[in-house]
Every structure is written in C-alpha cells, then in structure tokens.
Amino acid sequence: MTELHLRINGTPRRVRADVRSTLLDLLREHLGLTGTKKGCDHGLCGACTVTVEGERVLSCLTLAVSIDGASVETIEGSDPQIDALQCAFLRHDGFQCGYCTSGQITSARAMLREVARGDLSVASFEGCRHTVPEGPQHLCDDEIRERMAGNICRCGAYANIVAAIRDAAGAPS
Amino acid sequence: MTAAIGRPVDRVEGREKVTGAAGYAADTVIDGMVHAVLVQSTIAKGRVTAESMAAAAAAAEQAPGVLFVLTPLNCPPLHVLPVDMTWDLPLERRPPLSDLTVQHVGQHLALVVAGSLEEATHAASLMTFDYDTAPAQLTAADVLGAPAPADEKGGQIRYGSYQPDHFVKLDEEKLQDSRGPAEEPDGIRVASRFRTPINAHYPIELSATVAYWEADMLTVHDSTRWITGERRALAAYLGIAEDRVRILSPLVGGAFGSKSFLWMHVVLCAVAARAVARPVKLVLTRTQMFSSTGHRPRTEQQVALVADTDGALLSTEQHTITETSTVAHFCEPVGLTARFLYRSPRMSVSHTVARINAPTPCFMRGPGEAPGMFALEVAMDELAEATGTDPVALRLRNDSARDQPSGRAWSGKHFRECLLDGAERFGWSQRPAVPRSLRRDGIQVGWGMAAASYPGRRMPSGCRVVTTPDGQIRFAAATHEIGTGVRTVMAQIGADATGMPLEAVIFESGDSLFPDAPYSGASQTTATVGSAVALAGRQWRQRLGTAVTSVSELRELLRAAPELCERLCFTVTSGGPDETGPLSQSFGAHFCEVEVDEEIGRASVTRWTAVLDCGRVLNPKLAANQVMGGITFGLGMALLEQVPYDARTGQLIGEYYLPTHADRPEFDISFIDVPDYGLDPVGVRGIGEIGICGVPAAIANAVYHATGKRLRDLPITLESLLEPFASEYTS
Numbered sequence: 065m066t067e068l069h070l071r072i073n074g075t076p077r078r079v080r081a082d083v084r085s086t087l088l089d090l091l092r093e094h095l096g097l098t099g100t101k102k103g104c105d106h107g108l109c110g111a112c113t114v115t116v117e118g119e120r121v122l123s124c125l126t127l128a129v130s131i132d133g134a135s136v137e138t139i140e141g142s143d144p145q146i147d148a149l150q151c152a153f154l155r156h157d158g159f160q161c162g163y164c165t166s167g168q169i170t171s172a173r174a175m176l177r178e179v180a181r182g183d184l185s186v187a188s189f190e191g192c193r194h195t196v197p198e199g200p201q202h203l204c205d206d207e208i209r210e211r212m213a214g215n216i217c218r219c220g221a222y223a224n225i226v227a228a229i230r231d232a233a234g235a236p237s
Numbered sequence: 238m239t240a241a242i243g244r245p246v247d248r249v250e251g252r253e254k255v256t257g258a259a260g261y262a263a264d265t266v267i268d269g270m271v272h273a274v275l276v277q278s279t280i281a282k283g284r285v286t287a288e289s290m291a292a293a294a295a296a297a298e299q300a301p302g303v304l305f306v307l308t309p310l311n312c313p314p315l316h317v318l319p320v321d322m323t324w325d326l327p328l329e330r331r332p333p334l335s336d337l338t339v340q341h342v343g344q345h346l347a348l349v350v351a352g353s354l355e356e357a358t359h360a361a362s363l364m365t366f367d368y369d370t371a372p373a374q375l376t377a378a379d380v381l382g383a384p385a386p387a388d389e390k391g392g393q394i395r396y397g398s399y400q401p402d403h404f405v406k407l408d409e410e411k412l413q414d415s416r417g418p419a420e421e422p423d424g425i426r427v428a429s430r431f432r433t434p435i436n437a438h439y440p441i442e443l444s445a446t447v448a449y450w451e452a453d454m455l456t457v458h459d460s461t462r463w464i465t466g467e468r469r470a471l472a473a474y475l476g477i478a479e480d481r482v483r484i485l486s487p488l489v490g491g492a493f494g495s496k497s498f499l500w501m502h503v504v505l506c507a508v509a510a511r512a513v514a515r516p517v518k519l520v521l522t523r524t525q526m527f528s529s530t531g532h533r534p535r536t537e538q539q540v541a542l543v544a545d546t547d548g549a550l551l552s553t554e555q556h557t558i559t560e561t562s563t564v565a566h567f568c569e570p571v572g573l574t575a576r577f578l579y580r581s582p583r584m585s586v587s588h589t590v591a592r593i594n595a596p597t598p599c600f601m602r603g604p605g606e607a608p609g610m611f612a613l614e615v616a617m618d619e620l621a622e623a624t625g626t627d628p629v630a631l632r633l634r635n636d637s638a639r640d641q642p643s644g645r646a647w648s649g650k651h652f653r654e655c656l657l658d659g660a661e662r663f664g665w666s667q668r669p670a671v672p673r674s675l676r677r678d679g680i681q682v683g684w685g686m687a688a689a690s691y692p693g694r695r696m697p698s699g700c701r702v703v704t705t706p707d708g709q710i711r712f713a714a715a716t717h718e719i720g721t722g723v724r725t726v727m728a729q730i731g732a733d734a735t736g737m738p739l740e741a742v743i744f745e746s747g748d749s750l751f752p753d754a755p756y757s758g759a760s761q762t763t764a765t766v767g768s769a770v771a772l773a774g775r776q777w778r779q780r781l782g783t784a785v786t787s788v789s790e791l792r793e794l795l796r797a798a799p800e801l802c803e804r805l806c807f808t809v810t811s812g813g814p815d816e817t818g819p820l821s822q823s824f825g826a827h828f829c830e831v832e833v834d835e836e837i838g839r840a841s842v843t844r845w846t847a848v849l850d851c852g853r854v855l856n857p858k859l860a861a862n863q864v865m866g867g868i869t870f871g872l873g874m875a876l877l878e879q880v881p882y883d884a885r886t887g888q889l890i891g892e893y894y895l896p897t898h899a900d901r902p903e904f905d906i907s908f909i910d911v912p913d914y915g916l917d918p919v920g921v922r923g924i925g926e927i928g929i930c931g932v933p934a935a936i937a938n939a940v941y942h943a944t945g946k947r948l949r950d951l952p953i954t955l956e957s958l959l960e961p962f963a964s965e966y967t968s
Binding site: 082084101102140161162167172210216217223226 | 858
C-alpha cells in the first residue's frame with residue numbers, strides 16, 4: 065500500500081492505495097465514485113474515461129500510483145447542476161442503457177477542449193486544406209464521430225450522441 | 238389533457254444516467270463486502286487432476302488477503318435443475334463445480350474470495366492446473382462426422398446431435414416443418430450455403446453479482462433481465478425455497494439476450510457468500526463474458542428457393558446445422574421466418590444441433606431471425622436477379638395474406654406499405670439493376686434492401702399500484718430497465734390509463750418482491766407489462782370513482798378521505814395473447830447504401846432507410862433510438878463481429894470488433910404507427926429486435942450491388958472485399 069495525494073473533482077484527497085490498483089478501481093472500490101464504469105478493463109470500450117489534468121484517459125489502463133499529485137475529474141464532477149452537454153444528452157436521448165454514458169460525456173467534454181485548442185484528427189485531413197495548420201473551424205459530424213470513436217455504445221445510440229455533442233458545442237456555455 | 242402516449246418524452250432515468258448517479262449491480266456497496274474472482278479452464282476437454290486442484294487451492298489460500306477458495310473439492314453439493322428448466326432452455330444440466338471434468342475452455346474451476354479485488358486477482362493467478370486432456374469436438378463437423386460417445390453423469394453431459402421439435406416453450410414454432418409436395422417442383426432455382434459465426438452480445442456492462450445471506454435468506458444484486466427465472470433457478474441449484482431468495486436487478490447496462498437465465502457464476506457467488514458469511518461481489522472480466530454468459534452459436538444454412546418465371550415462389554427450403562454445449566440445450570431457431578415470410582406452396586425447414594466442447598449459447602437479439610433472415614433475404618436477392626425481377630417487386634409479389642403454418646389471418650399487416658414507403662424514401666427507383674454500376678470518387682457504391690419481420694409476443698404479467706398521500710401513483714413489476722426505456726413508456730401508459738399527468742406516475746422495476754413479470758426479451762415487455770399497467774390504471778380510475786386530472790386534485794381527495802389511499806393500492810395480473818384470433822407479427826423493410834473501397838477492402842455503410850410496422854409507437858424518440866441500435870447491431874454482425882476462437886484448440890485468440898461512432902450510417906427511421914389491438918389493449922408490438930432482422934442481408938445485398946461479389950459468410954471481411962473482381966457474378 066502506498067499513500068497518494070489526488071485532487072478529485074476539485075477536492076484534495078489523501079488515499080492509501082494498493083500499488084496494483086488502477087485509477088478505475090481506486091475510484092469505484094475505494095472512493096465510492098461509481099459513476100465511472102468498468103466495461104472491458106483493458107482499454108477498448110472507453111466506458112471508464114475520466115480526465116487527468118484535463119486530458120481524457122482510460123482509467124482502467126492508468127495505475128493510480130502513476131498519477132500521484134494529479135487532478136482527476138469524473139462524471140460526478142464538482143457542480144451539482146447538470147451542464148449543457150448533459151442536458152443535450154437528455155434531450156437527444158444520447159443513450160439507452162446508460163452504461164457508456166459517463167465515459168461518452170467525459171470524453172466529449174475533453175474532446176471539445178481539444179478541438180478548441182486546434183488539435184487535429186484524421187477527419188481534419190479530409191476537409192479543406194487550411195484545417196491542417198489551423199485546426200478545424202467547424203466541428204462537423206465526421207470530426208465528432210472520428211474523435212469519439214474510442215467510446216463504444218453497444219446500444220447504438222451513436223447518432224443521438226453526436227447530435228447532443230453538436231448541439232452542446234454550438235450552444236453558449 | 239394531452240395524452241402521454243405518442244409523445245417523445247425524455248427517459249425518466251435519464252438524469253441519473255448523465256450524472257453518473259444511475260445504479261447498476263456492480264455499483265452496489267454493502268458494509269463488509271469482499272471480492273471474488275473466477276478461475277477457469279484453459280483446455281477444451283479433459284479432467285483436472287485432483288492433486289493439482291488441491292495444490293492450486295492451497296497456493297491461493299496462502300496468498301495475502303484470501304478468505305476462501307471454492308473448488309470442486311470443497312463445493313457443497315448443488316442440486317440438478319428440474320427437467321422442465323433444462324430440456325429446452327439454455328440452463329446448464331450439470332451444476333457448476335460438481336466434478337473435475339472440463340467441457341470447454343473457460344469453464345469455471347474455482348472461485349477465490351479475498352479482501353480486495355487486487356488480492357483476489359493475484360491469488361486466482363496462482364491457480365494453475367494439470368489436466369488429463371481428451372480429444373475435443375469443437376465444431377458441428379467434428380460431431381456429425383463421428384459416432385457419439387455415451388452420455389455421462391446420468392445425462393447431465395451429452396454428446397452427438399439432436400433435432401429439436403420446437404423453439405423453447407413455443408410449441409407452435411416448429412423447428413422441423415414442411416408443407417406441400419415431397420418433391421421440389423421445377424422452376425427457376427437458387428440454392429446456396431450460408432455461414433454465420435459465433436457472435437457475442439457484448440453489453441458494455443460486465444455481468445456483476447453481489448450476494449449476501451441474512452440467516453437463511455439470500456439477497457442477490459445481479460445484472461439480470463429475468464428476475465423471476467433467476468430466483469427459481471438459483472433456489473433450485475441451492476436446494477432452498479424460492480421465497481428465501483430475493484433478486485434485485487437495478488439498471489442493467491445492456492443485455493441483448495444475455496443476462497437472462499442463470500449463469501453459473503451467480504450460483505458460485507451465492508455459495509461463497511454463505512461460506513464466508515459476508516457479502517461477496519463478483520464482476521466477470523471481459524474475457525470471461527465470452528465463455529460464461531452465452532453467445533449466438535455458429536450456423537451453417539442450406540437455402541433453396543424455386544420460383545416460376547414471374548418470380549412467384551413455388552418452394553422454400555432452409556436447413557440449418559448449429560451448435561450447443563455438452564451441458565445445455567439451445568437451438569438457434571434459424572428457419573422459423575422462412576415458414577411464413579413469403580407465400581410458398583412448398584416449404585421444408587429443419588434444424589440439427591451438434592453438442593460441442595464450447596460454452597453454452599443462448600438467445601441473442603433476433604435469435605433465429607438475425608442469421609436466418611440473412612440467408613433467406615440474400616437468397617431472395619439472388620432469386621430477384623435470376624428471375625429478372627426488382628428485389629422490392631419480388632417481395633411484393635410473394636406477400637402472404639395469411640400465416641401459412643397456422644392458417645391464421647394477420648392482425649394488421651403493413652408489409653407492403655413498409656416496402657413501398659421505404660423504396661420511395663430511399664430513392665430505390667434510381668437503382669440500376671446491374672452490379673458495379675455505381676461509383677463515387679473512385680469507390681464502388683451499392684444499394685441493397687431486405688425485409689424485416691419479428692413476432693408480436695406477449696406473456697402474462699403482474700403489476701402493483703401504490704398511491705401515496707402526496708398524490709404519486711407508483712406502478713411496479715418485476716421487469717427490468719435494460720435500456721429499452723421500459724420505465725418511461727410504462728409511466729406513459731400508466732398516466733393515460735389513470736387519466737393523470739405523466740409527472741404523477743412512476744414505474745419501478747428490478748425487484749423480485751414486485752409482482753412477477755417475464756424475462757425482458759423476445760421484444761415482449763411493452764405489450765406484456767404494458768397490458769398489466771393499462772389494466773391497473775383503468776382499475777385505479779374505477780376505484781377512485783371520480784375523474785381527477787392533476788396531482789393537486791388527487792392530493793386534496795386523499796387528504797379529505799385518507800382511506801382512499803388503501804383502496805388505491807392493489808395488484809393486478811394480465812394474461813397472454815388471444816391464441817385463437819389473428820396473429821400479430823411485425824414487418825418492415827430496410828434499404829441501405831454501402832461504399833466499398835476495393836483497394837483497401839473497406840466497406841462503409843453510408844445511408845439507411847428503415848420503415849417498420851410495430852403497431853402503435855408509444856414514444857417516437859425512444860423507438861427510433863431502439864431501431865437505430867438494432868440496425869447498428871446488424872451492421873456489426875454483417876461487417877465486423879465474430880468471436881475469434883482458435884479452430885484447433887478452442888482458445889480465444891483475439892478481440893471482438895464492434896461498430897463505433899465512425900461506423901454508423903445516416904439514418905432515416907420511420908414507423909407505420911397503426912395500433913395492433915389484436916395483441917394487447919395498448920396496441921403495441923415490441924421494437925427491440927425487429928431493427929436487426931434483415932440488416933445483414935441488406936448490407937450483403939448492397940455489397941453485391943457495389944462489387945458483384947455474392948458473399949454468403951459473415952462477417953464480410955476485408956480479405957473477401959480485397960479479392961480481385963471475378964467476371965462471374967456469383968461465387
């Protein structure tokens with residue numbers, strides 16, 4: 065066991081963790097934050113997506129001890145109010161069983177930040193040439209689909225998830 | 238007041254789902270809870286030596302944090318299930334850990350319980366075994382080509398093959414069936430062999446169980462979509478009374494046919510919880526999901542269609558070989574649709590099931606229809622070409638006014654409208670008949686279509702109503718929210734039946750203490766539980782005796798007459814379908830566009846039109862989502878999905894590919910939306926499965942139209958699309 069200092073959803077936490085614990089198991093089994101889901105436990109499905117220092121990571125592939133001192137954001141967040149993206153998921157029915165939803169929403173939030181700072185995706189190279197040096201000016205559906213391809217929804221609510229993200233991205237935050 | 242039914246209402250549990258507050262079985266936290274990890278066999282057939290089992294258990298017991306190791310050497314005797322539960326349902330005849338033999342790779346051999354998941358995982362990794370291996374039969378060909386060994390353990394383990402009479406408990410759904418003359422008539426004939434692989438349900442939620450005992454009472458939180466069946470099977474294996482078992486199924490993270498019945502890990506978790514006298518939590522790994530929670534079995538199908546020169550069918554044959562395990566019965570009912578979908582004076586359908594050394598299969602979304610309509614609807618495409626008929630016209634020409642096997646009329650059949658509307662919406666009239674005619678940016682483009690059909694099913698169900706003094710009406714039944722939106726649409730039905738606003742009505746599911754309801758499968762929940770909710774709502778209104786339309790009015794009434802609350806708390810039971818009247822069956826039509834880049838062997842489905850007749854649509858937002866999900870499921874089956882077992886050893890050797898955001902087409906989903914009151918008073922038929930029916934065929938037909946390659950084995954892989962184009966159109 066080793067002691068870690070983490071800032072989780074804005075709150076500093078001192079936790080004792082098994083060195084073998086993944087961030088996912090630490091959150092779920094030791095910190096009671098069960099909103100983050102285990103879908104495959106080996107980095108395929110995206111259900112366990114959280115952000116570490118604002119960047120999306122697969123918490124099942126992240127050893128908890130490897131991020132000592134970091135800031136972690138989960139679906140539970142720090143704000144009891146739901147945000148525009150969560151509202152859009154509700155309104156567009158961006159889920160069915162809901163099991164991948166925490167990962168989809170967390171992933172989409174971070175993805176929108178990636179787009180805002182000009183990160184490129186494979187889809188960016190299929191559009192106008194100027195998107196490559198400048199980043200995509202317009203977040204088209206193909207960009208969203210490509211950038212969200214790491215989050216699997218077995219229920220197949222993909223079209224509604226994309227509609228929700230498009231809607232929230234266009235809405236004033 | 239506006240009716241709640243028909244409105245695109247948001248999911249009632251949606252807010253919980255977008256905030257992470259939604260509770261699934263693995264989220265259950267109970268004081269003192271400890272963790273279990275399964276250990277499974279690594280060979281396909283043989284026997285673990287008793288010495289190595291004892292040594293492995295001793296090694297695990299000495300590992301840090303370990304509380305208990307359950308093996309065949311110390312497992313208390315478990316009972317054999319009554320025959321009515323195993324003779325035609327995929328429940329295992331042989332209780333888990335009841336001997337040292339191995340029947341397939343991934344069979345449970347031990348369960349390790351420790352204080353933490355990490356400790357249990359480590360201890361489980363220490364358990365390695367010596368096996369006396371035996372030759373395994375891994376495919377139907379192995380079984381059918383060799384004499385069957387004698388049964389073992391009084392028939393708990395069986396070999397060889399069999400030909401089941403009908404599908405599960407449905408006597409009229411004949412798996413060996415024929416009509417018309419014995420000899421196939423002359424005419425234009427297409428005959429082909431089709432193969433479909435092992436498919437996995439792959440719900441994103443891993444199956445999870447939390448079990449604990451309080452005196453002789455067992456409580457199980459489980460990812461299940463059949464609470465009442467699980468209660469019965471679990472009590473039977475454990476040899477305790479059913480009323481000593483409570484099953485809780487909070488939200489279920491997808492099922493698609495799995496998470497039904499009782500899988501063996503649940504029994505072992507309950508046994509371990511009794512042994513350690515603490516709550517035990519067991520979550521399967523993704524790899525264990527493949528071997529321990531069912532799958533769609535492989536099929537090999539021979540389909541032969543004969544038609545006259547006008548394309549009118551004279552004969553339909555579909556003969557299937559499929560597989561089950563050596564310890565449970567399951568027949569993928571591949572040929573059921575061929576018995577009735579098209580008018581055919583002659584019909585012959587058969588099913589042969591080979592018992593192989595593989596895990597037990599079970600229902601998966603569109604059991605029978607998904608693989609069976611793939612073959613049938615590709616064969617229809619072949620017949621369209623052979624007779625020079627448009628594929629839509631061929632289906633219209635062979636539409637049947639009655640259900641030929643039973644002679645019953647259809648209760649509201651709108652197949653023709655689905656075909657015609659779909660063709661219109663898709664722009665089918667612009668399709669050139671000749672393959673390889675369409676090209677876009679150097680890529681082959683193809684248009685394909687197929688019919689869809691799925692039975693309208695209904696079973697008896699209970700429903701409880703509780704009216705609280707604050708003016709809330711709470712309906713409840715032991716059904717399950719697996720993502721289908723049952724809590725939302727039941728609330729809509731309850732609101733309209735009571736005449737109250739939607740805000741006044743809550744529907745609860747997921748507890749065996751609620752009135753019994755059947756499994757959430759066979760697309761029957763809305764018709765089944767909905768009938769019970771509608772009945773309860775109407776009774777509620779009668780018991781109230783006066784019309785009330787708002788929560789505040791109801792609250793006032795209850796305040797004035799507190800005894801009314803008691804009168805408005807009651808339970809009802811609704812029955813099954815009318816077996817004598819017209820037959821309820823859903824129909825539909827799928828149209829799609831596929832792009833095939835032959836340089837890299839990539840097929841992309843770009844556009845999809847589906848028109849479906851599923852009776853009355855209760856919630857168009859949820860219904861369209863369900864159908865898109867079904868189509869996406871079928872898209873995976875067509876182009877991506879197969880459980881990659883090594884043909885020689887039965888070992889799992891890779892990953893299971895699924896459709897992602899990047900793979901799905903643009904959808905145009907519409908419904909005929911005419912109520913079918915022949916099935917139930919709500920006018921609905923289920924929509925959970927019809928979405929997938931015919932989808933793999935529509936894609937395979939579009940791939941043929943794009944490339945000229947008639948591909949009859951699923952999934953359609955990169956290799957098959959890369960092959961150089963042969964001038965001969967059919968393989």
